[in-house]
Amino acid sequence: MVKKEKSKIGRYNKWGYIFLIPFFAVFVVFQLIPLFNTIYNSFFENYMSGLTQIGPNFVGLGNYKELLSNGDLGVYFKNTMIMWVMGFIPQIFFSLLFAAWFTNPSLKIKGQRFFKTVIYLPNLIMAAAFSMLFFTLFSRVGPINKMLISFGLIAKPYQFLSNVWSTRALIAFMNFIMWFGNTTILLMAGMLGISKDLYEAAEVDGATPTQIFFRITLPLLKPIFVYVMITSLIGGLQMYDVPQILTDGTGDPMRSSMTLIMYLNRHLYSKNYGLAGALSVILLLITAVLSLIVFRAMDFKKETK
Amino acid sequence: MKKNIGSIGIRRAIAYIVLVFFSILCLFWFVLLLVNSTRSNGELAGGFTLIPSRFFVINMTNLFKGSLPVVRGMLNSLIIAALSSILTVYFSTMTAYALTVYRFKGRTAILTFILAIMMIPTQVSALGFVNLVGAMGLEDSFIPLIVPAVASPVTFFYMKQYMSANLPMSLIEAARMDGAGEFKTFNMVCLPLMKPAIAVQMIFAFVASWNNYFIPSLVLYKDEKKTLPILIAQLRAADFLKFDMGQVYAMIAFSIFPVIVVYLFLSKYIVGGVTAGGVKE
Incomplete structure (x- = not known):
């Protein structure tokens, strides 16, 4: 009896995860991935000089140094x-x-x-x-x-x-x-x-x-x-x-x-x-x-x- | 005692004077906008007045016939704001439901996580967002402006607060007894009980999307896709003095007054809704 009751609660509670799926799916795609992409990009030299594309070349903290120094x-x-x-x-x-x-x-x-x-x-x-x-x-x-x-x-x-x-x-x-x-x-x-x-x-x-x-x-x-x-x-x-x-x-x-x-x-x-x-x-x-x-x-x- | 009453009278008078002054300070700009949108270019060049003229309809007609696609822009703004506000409230309520009604492993951790990401400004991931939109081929599409509304931590937080206080578990159990599925219980039992909170948050989400400028300006390029804030920026960038000023004021009025009219009808709920979510009582 006790076991059955517990499994019933468990059955309901899995819906907690299901109802969280839309929020987290959208969050991951439209906020988390862009955030990681932004951080990733911050370590690369990547810009247009006139019509020539420079990079992307890995420069480590070069961009940070440039930002903080100029x-x-x-x-x-x-x-x-x-x-x-x-x-x-x-x-x-x-x-x-x-x-x-x-x-x-x-x-x-x-x-x-x-x-x-x-x-x-x-x-x-x-x-x-x-x-x-x-x-x-x-x-x-x-x-x-x-x-x-x-x-x-x-x-x-x-x-x-x-x-x-x-x-x-x-x-x-x-x-x-x-x-x-x-x-x-x-x-x-x-x-x-x-x-x-x-x-x-x-x-x-x-x-x-x-x-x-x-x-x-x-x-x-x-x-x-x-x-x-x-x-x-x-x-x-x-x-x-x-x-x-x-x-x-x-x-x-x-x-x-x-x-x-x-x-x-x-x-x-x-x-x-x-x-x-x-x-x-x-x-x-x-x-x-x-x-x-x-x-x-x-x-x-x-x-x- | 009498002296005390007298000093309260003076303090009250000062309070009213200052409050009336600040009310005027808040309203003055919009009154001026309304008056100026009724005046012709010639009248506007003539001088300052608070007496309305009779060119409102002419200014509006000129605006609609002009080079800026304002009607299209308003439609675009309406579509994006309406759909994203619906998505925001529906899925924020669903997320709040998951974390209020169910007890599962990692629940507290997820709650803390959502609260932690609440403060992250959208601007800091804008670069990655633009890259993503490019990679998906969604430039000039409304999808990247609508779908992200599903994950809105601030609306979620408000819904969670409201739900904890206003959703009796007994009702949910009763629905389960009647054999309703969990999804149906959410739609049929929970959503109707959340109506007041949903209404308030929908207004906030709608206005936020309607006013949003930064992200849409990075995603929309074609004229027929642009929203009102982008068109306003374009108007600002154009050579200003060549413009018919009556039209400029008509354009600003066109973007501002729909929100003011809605606000005047719903102000009671909106002003009440400011506090209920953000602040611990």
């Missing part, structure tokens, strides 16, 4: 990080502020659904179209310049996309507008998860709202805070659509808004597979380290039980 990688990494930080600081600041306001029972903010709907909206907009929109609005003859002139704020049109910091600021601003609503909602969920008793106890003890925020909310919010921070950083490293469309892939002025993925895209288009592969592997390693931090902070393992 200086471009460092510049583009710096660009990417500068634009990420410029967008992320206001993003985390206002998201924390709005999440605290929305969840504060004594403030009783009305129209929360409206505000949340509006601030989340830009997150769903096609980044390519949004960038094209900003490109036209902020062009020399665009409506923003016309508006600033008619308000008397500037005398002649300002070339937003010809100056290093205004270009970077536009990109950072767009990233901020697209992501602060998402972050607000995530942080709100985290704040609502904190026990009401703690706040009440603090109020009884005479703590001010500022003290409550810094001594209770922030420390208890740490796991979600780390999650938001690292996922945003990983997203920041992947920054592509906005600067690519805004600057038409040039990363101008003087490649000051060129990001790592735009650099990768350049190598892919010019079919320099060796350097593209090595760059991908470097990006993968950075992402892996960052993911590990999220993994630790969130303690995902507990959840899988």
Whole structure:
């Protein structure tokens, strides 16, 4: 009897493997094999020089050496990080502020659904179209310049996309507008998860709202805070659509808004597979380290039980 | 006590002012886009206004008759986004089902593995992906943009969370008692119970595919195969000042407004769906 029961369970459980087949078959073909192929390519010299195909010749770590020594990688990494930080600081600041306001029972903010709907909206907009929109609005003859002139704020049109910091600021601003609503909602969920008793106890003890925020909310919010921070950083490293469309892939002025993925895209288009592969592997390693931090902070393992 | 109420009043007023300011900051661009898509090239060159004009239909007609295959592009985007979002939710639910309902050897290891690959950006394997598409002869085909949606760790994670909380094992056992096969039980018992989660994830998957630019731009070359983001990039690359600006705004509006309209109807579910999966409560 016992044996029969066990075999019956076994019979059902083999379906667990069967239902996993589609996911793993597709994962292996479209993600794992390409990933190995990318890593493999990173060890070969393989590009077009004019009309002549060079390689593929095995060069070991030659591509990595070239990437790390010619200086471009460092510049583009710096660009990417500068634009990420410029967008992320206001993003985390206002998201924390709005999440605290929305969840504060004594403030009783009305129209929360409206505000949340509006601030989340830009997150769903096609980044390519949004960038094209900003490109036209902020062009020399665009409506923003016309508006600033008619308000008397500037005398002649300002070339937003010809100056290093205004270009970077536009990109950072767009990233901020697209992501602060998402972050607000995530942080709100985290704040609502904190026990009401703690706040009440603090109020009884005479703590001010500022003290409550810094001594209770922030420390208890740490796991979600780390999650938001690292996922945003990983997203920041992947920054592509906005600067690519805004600057038409040039990363101008003087490649000051060129990001790592735009650099990768350049190598892919010019079919320099060796350097593209090595760059991908470097990006993968950075992402892996960052993911590990999220993994630790969130303690995902507990959840899988 | 009175002083306390007063200070709350001030704080509340500040909160409303800042929130209204940021709402305007979010909406301003789209209002400007909407207004500008109703204005003619001449009017647009004239100056800035927030008063709509009457050239919307003319701009749209010019756009459809113009050199960019926008209607075709929208159809392509629709086909790819619809099919890949269906595949994503169906197979993510199936994968979640395998790891929620069944107990087998290596289950925890597989779960950990899927969580570990969740963060890998698609860009890092793009080179191998392009090589693979070339080797399979699938350039200018939608297959490499649709089929990979079957393996979506993020959607899987959301489904797994939802299923653990909302799928009673007793129902599955009851179906088994009635002699239903495992595959039928999944389709008939599990899928209907997952409807709310499926709806939310389908919207996210659809929007993600609709907005996707990087991978399609590496796979699609022919004009009649291109999706909207690629056409937008092409518009950006063209010599901009020669364009009828009314048409440029019409093109951007054409890509953005379908998503905004859908969002306005479904915002309650979408905003609610942002948190449920990603974050531990």
